[in-house]
Structure formats: structure tokens, C-alpha cells
Amino acid sequence: MELSCRDLAVARGGWPLLSGVTFRVAPGRALILRGPNGSGKTTLLRTLAGLQPALSGRADPEPGMIAYHGHADGLKSTLTATENLRFWAELFGTSPDVRSALAAFGLERLADRAAAHMSAGQRRRLGLARLMVTGRPVWALDEPTVSLDTASVTRFASVLARHLDAGGAALIATHIDLGVPGEVLDVTAFRSAPPARGQGGAPDGFGNAADAEAFL
Amino acid sequence: MRALLLRDLRLAVRSGGGFGLSLAFFLIVTVLIPFGVGPEPGVLARIAPGALWIGALLAVLLSLDRIFALDREDGTLDLLATAPIPLEAVAATKALAHWLTTGLPLALVAPGLGVLLNLAPAATGWLIGSLLLGTPALSVIGAFGAALTVGLKRGGLLMSLLVLPLYVPTLIFGALAVGRGGAGADAATPLMMLAGVSLGTVAVLPFATAAALRINLR
Numbered sequence: 001m002e003l004s005c006r007d008l009a010v011a012r013g014g015w016p017l018l019s020g021v022t023f024r025v026a027p028g029r030a031l032i033l034r035g036p037n038g039s040g041k042t043t044l045l046r047t048l049a050g051l052q053p054a055l056s057g058r059a060d061p062e063p064g065m066i067a068y069h070g071h072a073d074g075l076k077s078t079l080t081a082t083e084n085l086r087f088w089a090e091l092f093g094t095s096p097d098v099r100s101a102l103a104a105f106g107l108e109r110l111a112d113r114a115a116a117h118m119s120a121g122q123r124r125r126l127g128l129a130r131l132m133v134t135g136r137p138v139w140a141l142d143e144p145t146v147s148l149d150t151a152s153v154t155r156f157a158s159v160l161a162r163h164l165d166a167g168g169a170a171l172i173a174t175h176i177d178l179g180v181p182g183e184v185l186d187v188t189a190f191r192s193a194p195p196a197r198g199q200g201g202a203p204d205g206f207g208n209a210a211d212a213e214a215f216l
Numbered sequence: 217m218r219a220l221l222l223r224d225l226r227l228a229v230r231s232g233g234g235f236g237l238s239l240a241f242f243l244i245v246t247v248l249i250p251f252g253v254g255p256e257p258g259v260l261a262r263i264a265p266g267a268l269w270i271g272a273l274l275a276v277l278l279s280l281d282r283i284f285a286l287d288r289e290d291g292t293l294d295l296l297a298t299a300p301i302p303l304e305a306v307a308a309t310k311a312l313a314h315w316l317t318t319g320l321p322l323a324l325v326a327p328g329l330g331v332l333l334n335l336a337p338a339a340t341g342w343l344i345g346s347l348l349l350g351t352p353a354l355s356v357i358g359a360f361g362a363a364l365t366v367g368l369k370r371g372g373l374l375m376s377l378l379v380l381p382l383y384v385p386t387l388i389f390g391a392l393a394v395g396r397g398g399a400g401a402d403a404a405t406p407l408m409m410l411a412g413v414s415l416g417t418v419a420v421l422p423f424a425t426a427a428a429l430r431i432n433l434r
Binding site for chain 1: 220226291292294300434
């Protein structure tokens with residue numbers, strides 16, 4: 001699945017953060033978002049996932065194709081690993097192949113353990129396993145490797161590589177090298193000018209489409 | 217939607233889910249009233265319909281912030297918003313789950329608590345009926361209030377201020393139906409008004425709830 005985005009402008013809390021975001025990623029490749037804290041990576045991912053409207057511009061594919069994973073894992077601590085995953089599988093209308101999703105992240109032995117009794121890394125792995133049961137072709141991941149140990153990062157990278165091999169796509173805000181084929185997008189290139197008082201704020205000349213194409 | 221409903225019911229009955237808390241609260245409020253107003257059976261019987269309805273209403277209020285706040289905290293709300301079911305359906309389903317775990321049990325235990333307040337025996341049926349008809353409105357209005365305040369830390373007090381005025385019609389018609397029914401008068405009109413309030417809120421408010429959630433997710 002090809003990812004593309006044209007002249008997208010995003011805002012957080014009414015403040016324009018990024019404007020003129022333009023990229024195109026070939027099928028089977030990931031888009032790695034980079035930029036310092038507060039540069040708008042999360043806002044861009046949330047906008048693409050349909051959690052907030054864009055100020056302007058358009059993006060493909062539509063949010064209905066995207067599985068989002070944010071800072072929080074979205075787990076219910078009183079439900080077991082299997083119950084958590086099965087719920088998402090049913091909600092997304094996919095056949096609940098919960099067992100293989102658990103196995104992919106090395107969680108078979110924790111299948112019947114309540115999420116409350118898992119470590120932060122185990123919870124993160126379970127949260128990432130949810131991506132597999134959604135059946136969606138595009139993964140939008142916000143710092144997916146937080147609290148994962150080295151072995152788990154490798155495991156996650158291989159799951160991600162398999163997803164891309166199978167024709168999927170991924171947008172990932174991360175600071176570590178996952179070793180998956182992909183382009184890097186530095187979001188600071190699209191930073192908006194701070195808005196004038198009382199106005200919506202206008203994008204400056206920083207991030208225009210030509211720059212972006214050249215960058216990729 | 218079925219998956220979401222079953223999950224919410226399951227969470228409610230598991231430890232820390234809050235099922236039973238509002239029932240216990242209802243019991244305590246009802247028990248406290250005779251201490252406050254004195255034990256004269258005539259006085260208690262006269263205030264019983266209103267007191268029981270206020271107790272049920274406060275018990276519902278107590279459980280409202282669980283509807284969306286927990287899902288917001290652990291990130292589930294973001295994921296629900298990106299799931300293939302519309303947010304309006306999420307709002308309606310969660311309000312239904314709230315009613316099944318709060319309003320319905322309250323209606324079922326209310327007759328037992330009516331005895332504590334010397335409620336006229338003839339009013340018992342009207343009490344159950346009016347609570348069954350009226351509590352759906354409490355859950356749906358409450359879900360709307362919970363959605364409005366979901367992004368706020370410690371938003372419970374603000375939510376109470378927003379929600380309680382909206383509960384007034386339900387309280388008036390609910391208590392009136394029980395009082396009139398117990399006195400042998402015609403209680404059909406307040407019951408129909410009660411049902412009207414519930415149907416109207418059930419039809420409209422899930423959309424408002426979803427809109428409030430969308431704004432708070434930004």
C-alpha cells in the first residue's frame with residue numbers, strides 16, 4: 001500500500017504545528033518520522049489516523065485503513081492478554097487469530113495473565129500485538145519501542161518487516177534504527193510559524209512541497 | 217458493538233470495576249434519611265418517593281466518571297475512535313452498559329429500600345416501573361456529561377454541575393409517578409413524560425456525546 005500526503009497542515013490545541021507536509025512512500029516501505037520533542041510527530045500521526053482534523057491538505061490512505069498505536073497501550077488491566085486482544089479483534093471484525101499475535105511478541109506464556117500483572121515492556125508488547133489483530137494495512141506508531149528491551153525491539157522489528165513484506169505500510173515516530181526499509185522524514189522541515197495573536201496563524205516558507213520532495 | 221458491550225459488562229463486574237458501588241451508595245443514602253428526618257412513619261412515607269429517586273440519581277451520578285475517564289487514561293478511547301464502529305455507536309453502547317450495570321440493578325433493589333422508608337406497598341410497582349423508565353435517561357445524559365469532561369483531571373465535580381440540572385425533569389416525573397401511584401391516583405401522565413424524556417435523550421444524546429468526545433480527543 002502506497003502512502004501519500006500532500007500539503008497537510010496540522011495543529012495541536014489550535015496552534016499550527018506543521019504545514020505543507022508532503023511525502024510519498026512506496027509499498028513495502030516505512031516512513032520514519034524524526035524531530036525533537038514537541039516538533040509535531042505525534043500530532044501528525046494522530047491527524048493521519050483521523051483522531052483530529054487536518055487544517056488543510058489531504059492524505060492517503062484514509063483513516064479507516066490505519067491502525068494507530070500511541071503512547072498508551074490501550075489495555076484493560078483487569079482483562080487477560082487473550083481477552084484484551086480478542087476484544088480488539090472482535091471490534092475490528094477480524095478473525096481472532098490471537099494466538100499467533102501473542103506468539104509473534106513472545107507472550108504465549110502470559111496469555112492468561114491479567115494486564116495489571118505485567119511489566120511495562122510486556123504491556124507494550126501486548127499493545128503492539130493488537131496491531132496484528134486489527135487487520136489494517138497501515139500502522140501508525142508513536143514511539144513503539146519505549147520500554148522494550150533489546151530482544152523485544154528485534155522481535156518487533158521482525159514483525160514490522162513481515163508486515164511490510166506482506167504489502168503493508170507503516171508510519172513510525174521513533175529515534176532508534178529498526179532496520180526496516182523506509183524513508184526518513186524530518187518534521188522540523190515543515191514547522192509552522194507561531195501564529196499572530198488573534199489569528200489562525202499562517203505557514204511560513206519553511207516547509208513547502210518542493211523542499212519535501214527534495215528531502216525524500 | 218456487541219464486543220464493546222460485553223467488555224464493559226465484564227470490566228464492571230471484575231475487581232475494581234465499580235459494580236455494586238452505586239448500589240451500596242444507594243443503600244447508605246436511604247438508610248441515612250430516617251436518621252436525618254426522624255422515624256415517624258407518616259413523614260417517611262410521604263417523602264419516600266422523592267428520597268428514593270434522589271438516592272438513585274446520586275448513585276448514578278457517582279458512577280458516571282467511569283464511563284469514559286478510564287478508557288481515556290489507558291489510551292483505549294483513542295483506539296476506539298479509530299476502530300471501524302462510529303463513535304456514536306461507542307457512546308450509545310457505553311451508555312447502555314452503564315445502564316445495565318447501574319440503572320437496572322438500582323431499579324431492582326429499590327423496592328427493598330422502599331421498605332426502610334415505609335413506602336406505601338401500592339407504590340412498589342410504580343417505583344420499579346418509574347426507575348426502569350427513567351434511569352436510561354440518567355445514563356445517557358450522564359454519558360454526555362462524562363464525554364464533555366473526559367479530558368479534565370478531576371472533572372467529576374464539574375460533571376456533576378453540568379449533569380444534575382439535566383436530571384431535573386426525570387426526577388420530577390419519576391418521583392411524581394411513584395407518589396401518585398402509591399396514593400392510588402392516576403400516574404400514567406408522569407410515567408409517559410418520564411418515558412418521553414428517556415426516549416428523547418436516547419435518540420439525541422449519543423450524537424452529542426460523540427461530538428464532545430471528538431473535541432476532547434483533539
